[in-house]
Amino acid sequence: MMLRQGLHLVRKLYRDGFKLTGLAGRQSLGQAQLPAPQPDRALTVSSWPFSSPPRDYSLPNESWTPEMQRLYDHYSALCEAETEEEKKRGPWRRLPSYNRTLKYATGGRCLSKVLQAKARLFTRNIEEPGASFEYVVFLNKQEKSCVCVFQAGHLLEGPPGHVHGGAIATIIDSVTGTLATYLSGPVMTANLNINYRSPIPLGSVVLVHSALEKVEGRKTSISCRVTSSDGGKLHTDATGLFVSINVGHLFGA
Numbered sequence: 481m482m483l484r485q486g487l488h489l490v491r492k493l494y495r496d497g498f499k500l501t502g503l504a505g506r507q508s509l510g511q512a513q514l515p516a517p518q519p520d521r522a523l524t525v526s527s528w529p530f531s532s533p534p535r536d537y538s539l540p541n542e543s544w545t546p547e548m549q550r551l552y553d554h555y556s557a558l559c560e561a562e563t564e565e566e567k568k569r570g571p572w573r574r575l576p577s578y579n580r581t582l583k584y585a586t587g588g589r590c591l592s593k594v595l596q597a598k599a600r601l602f603t604r605n606i607e608e609p610g611a612s613f614e615y616v617v618f619l620n621k622q623e624k625s626c627v628c629v630f631q632a633g634h635l636l637e638g639p640p641g642h643v644h645g646g647a648i649a650t651i652i653d654s655v656t657g658t659l660a661t662y663l664s665g666p667v668m669t670a671n672l673n674i675n676y677r678s679p680i681p682l683g684s685v686v687l688v689h690s691a692l693e694k695v696e697g698r699k700t701s702i703s704c705r706v707t708s709s710d711g712g713k714l715h716t717d718a719t720g721l722f723v724s725i726n727v728g729h730l731f732g733a
């Protein structure tokens with residue numbers, strides 16, 4: 481029974497959450513527990529299955545540097561732009577980001593209640609603002625690409641004063657995985673190939689650009705470049721292969 485509810489939630493989140501259309505105002509599961517609408521949330525998940533209102537981690541907080549805020553403002557302005565013809569909204573969307581995804585997870589069985597309660601998205605599991613991954617993803621649905629503004633906090637140190645390669649891999653996996661999910665539905669990372677070209681100073685703000693390369697059957701290939709915030713310096717380039725899954729895969733079905 482719990483497994484069936486979990487599968488239902490996963491399917492629903494993927495179906496509703498990643499289509500990014502008409503989320504607000506849907507009358508669906510968990511509606512009674514919804515947070516009050518907030519004007520600065522361009523996209524909200526109306527069917528949030530947990531008791532407390534979700535915090536959107538991709539909104540500005542006090543740890544953001546002026547450069548992070550400037551880039552956020554720049555891409556947010558693109559989200560608000562309307563195209564000339566038909567006065568439609570432009571292709572850019574800011575993606576909200578939450579620190580919990582599912583109560584029910586991998587391994588072919590439901591997690592214990594303790595684990596369910598404690599499970600958090602890896603990139604959003606440090607509550608202290610600015611300590612680890614501060615990032616916001618903007619999606620361009622027309623170009624099938626996205627850009628992530630990423631500020632690397634002090635807990636991500638690898639080489640002295642610079643960002644750990646694993647943390648760089650994590651943000652690349654998250655951004656390319658998000659794009660692949662948006663374009664192809666539920667996927668898992670099958671292969672990530674990363675070239676570290678120049679170190680990223682701790683505390684700096686970089687751009688993570690991702691774009692669709694190709695879709696072949698169940699395989700979605702995404703390319704990625706991490707650059708300085710002015711685009712002048714290449715820090716990292718990467719490719720990711722994502723394989724479409726039936727969500728039952730996560731439950732051992």
Ligand SMILES: CCCCCCCCCCCCCCCC(=O)SCCNC(=O)CCNC(=O)[C@H](O)C(C)(C)COP(=O)(O)OP(=O)(O)OC[C@H]1O[C@@H](n2cnc3c(N)ncnc32)[C@H](O)[C@@H]1OP(=O)(O)O
Binds near residue numbers: 494668
């Ligand atoms: C509910 C949500 C709402 C909340 C919203 C939250 C949003 C927050 C977003 C954050 C985003 C984070 C993104 C992190 C994403 C991970 O970190 S995922 C975790 C890391 N990845 C894993 O654990 C995956 C483990 N591997 C597997 O489970 C399986 O190997 C796979 C990848 C599913 C593939 O297995 P399979 O389904 O049996 O597929 P298989 O038949 O083996 O291969 C299919 C095709 O892919 C090819 N292939 C498979 N693997 C490879 C490989 N390594 N290299 C090359 N080709 C390969 C095969 O050759 C085959 O090709 P064709 O013959 O079709 O041409």
